[in-house]
Amino acid sequence: MLTLKQIYDDKARVVAGLEKKHFAGAAEAIDEVLRLDGERKAAQQEKDAAAAEMNKISKSIGMLMAQGKREEAEAAKAQTGALKAQIAEYDAKMSEAEEAQTKLLLTIPNVPYDIVPEGASAEDNLAVTIGNWPNQPMIDAIAKDGAVALRDWNGEVDEAIAAERIAQSEKLPHWELAKKYNLIDFDLGVKISGAGFPVYIGQGARLQRALINFFLAEANKAGYTEIMPPTVVNAASGYGTGQLPDKEGQMYHCEVDDLYLIPTAEVPVTNLYRDVIIDEAQLPIKNCAYTECFRREAGSYGKDVRGLNRLHEFSKIEIVRIDTPEHSDASHKEMLAHVEGLLQKLELPYRILRLSGGDMSFTAALCYDFEVYSEAQHRWLEVSSTSNFDTYQANRLKCRYRRAEDKKVTLCHTLNGSALALPRIVAALLENNQTEEGIRIPKALQPFFGDDMIR
RNA sequence: GGAGAGUUGUCUGAGUGGUCGAAAGAGCCGCACUCGAAAUGCGGUAUACGCAUUACGUCGUAUCGGGGGUUCGAAUCCCUCACUCUCCGCCA
Numbered sequence: 001m002l003t004l005k006q007i008y009d010d011k012a013r014v015v016a017g018l019e020k021k022h023f024a025g026a027a028e029a030i031d032e033v034l035r036l037d038g039e040r041k042a043a044q045q046e047k048d049a050a051a052a053e054m055n056k057i058s059k060s061i062g063m064l065m066a067q068g069k070r071e072e073a074e075a076a077k078a079q080t081g082a083l084k085a086q087i088a089e090y091d092a093k094m095s096e097a098e099e100a101q102t103k104l105l106l107t108i109p110n111v112p113y114d115i116v117p118e119g120a121s122a123e124d125n126l127a128v129t130i131g132n133w134p135n136q137p138m139i140d141a142i143a144k145d146g147a148v149a150l151r152d153w154n155g156e157v158d159e160a161i162a163a164e165r166i167a168q169s170e171k172l173p174h175w176e177l178a179k180k181y182n183l184i185d186f187d188l189g190v191k192i193s194g195a196g197f198p199v200y201i202g203q204g205a206r207l208q209r210a211l212i213n214f215f216l217a218e219a220n221k222a223g224y225t226e227i228m229p230p231t232v233v234n235a236a237s238g239y240g241t242g243q244l245p246d247k248e249g250q251m252y253h254c255e256v257d258d259l260y261l262i263p264t265a266e267v268p269v270t271n272l273y274r275d276v277i278i279d280e281a282q283l284p285i286k287n288c289a290y291t292e293c294f295r296r297e298a299g300s301y302g303k304d305v306r307g308l309n310r311l312h313e314f315s316k317i318e319i320v321r322i323d324t325p326e327h328s329d330a331s332h333k334e335m336l337a338h339v340e341g342l343l344q345k346l347e348l349p350y351r352i353l354r355l356s357g358g359d360m361s362f363t364a365a366l367c368y369d370f371e372v373y374s375e376a377q378h379r380w381l382e383v384s385s386t387s388n389f390d391t392y393q394a395n396r397l398k399c400r401y402r403r404a405e406d407k408k409v410t411l412c413h414t415l416n417g418s419a420l421a422l423p424r425i426v427a428a429l430l431e432n433n434q435t436e437e438g439i440r441i442p443k444a445l446q447p448f449f450g451d452d453m454i455r
Numbered sequence: 456g457g458a459g460a461g462u463u464g465u466c467u468g469a470g471u472g473g474u475c476g477a478a479a480g481a482g483c484c485g486c487a488c489u490c491g492a493a494a495u496g497c498g499g500u501a502u503a504c505g506c507a508u509u510a511c512g513u514c515g516u517a518u519c520g521g522g523g524g525u526u527c528g529a530a531u532c533c534c535u536c537a538c539u540c541u542c543c544g545c546c547a
Binding site: 040041044045047048049051052054055057058059060061062063065066073074076077078079080081083084277407409 | 472473474484501502504505506515516517527528
């Protein structure tokens, strides 16, 4: 959540930022936060004064008792009743205002950075890079402006090119390939769990393992420490990273023990640093983790959920960084370069989008999505979302560091990104690399897969 | 699952109702001594909120696992939850 300091320091910037994120009633919400803060402060002052008086009297009673002055002590006791009631009253007022304020702050999203594009939806995302792209005219279109709005070129408007590509393509979608080579059995998954829980078999299972190992090896090479966290977490962890309270319905919940299945390794790995004060010398902390991720995906339907496009359980390697405010932007760029490197090594066509204010997540200050092009479905599939959360998560987590220079305790910045999520990578890999002989495994992956082809 | 013992500051560890935010030791930081280091000596060494200030804060409140209660007063008593350890049971 936002810090009060952020709001006091530059209220106008906060309100403008929230409006960029299309948060309705931004100005009113911020004013209410400040009003509640004033209320809390006033109540605390009164409470503190009353408590100080009470402490003084209590101490004097102790001394009188020690001196054997029973009556004077009893007289002092008589004074305390009213004070006690007052303290209770102010205390109630104070915590009431504080709770109301926190509750409100939890509903207010993070303020986006200045370079975040204006816009209400995915239509307004800014394509900043495209790679391994075979269609030259489109690359030129991108190169001209350096970055252009998605709607200008991605096929929705440029229908001629899209239609041509589709007409030329005789490629099978990945769900048919999965069947043809006996890689994934979706029906078996339905039988034992339900839709969205595929069963990987033989070479399909081996491909999963190869990708997990490849991604972890790359992360290790880039200096990330490998973490193997629990895949169920308590509610406090859910609040720490912002899945709770607003995205409650997206997580699987084990009611008996009040635990949640993680939707991403971000949750356990970031919460490692909840209620912690880190020495600046240890920053940036760079962790990576492979976990299964669980998402209820309530409300999804149609072509979005076909095959591997959207699953309830999937494998993902996540990279997480904790950093100083001064260095977090550099960290973010390193993470983007790392993820981009993975897609290059996998030889998949990809693009990188800077998400617009309206499309980015609640907690992010700056977010880039990585998408791979699926040549049989003719659509872009999101495979990574790499974000800087500024102090927004850290404030909830109480994740702070002690500055080397002046020993001051300050909020950290947190960042994370997928590097990478498997299913859509598998989808693109199968679809884009299909040949007469089988499915070609990219060179970088061959040592991990143990073969150059799925046959 | 049953029975019992615990949880104190960066760490070890004392403290069973009254100047206890907390003894002592270790660690760490600063200063002194030294050519330098070690040793030694002196001082400092939590967090949040509030208040104050140009600045330094001999300022206030809260915090001894979390929450609640008893009391004029709680690290200390009671309730409750979480966690750790020991024994029994069960189990991979």
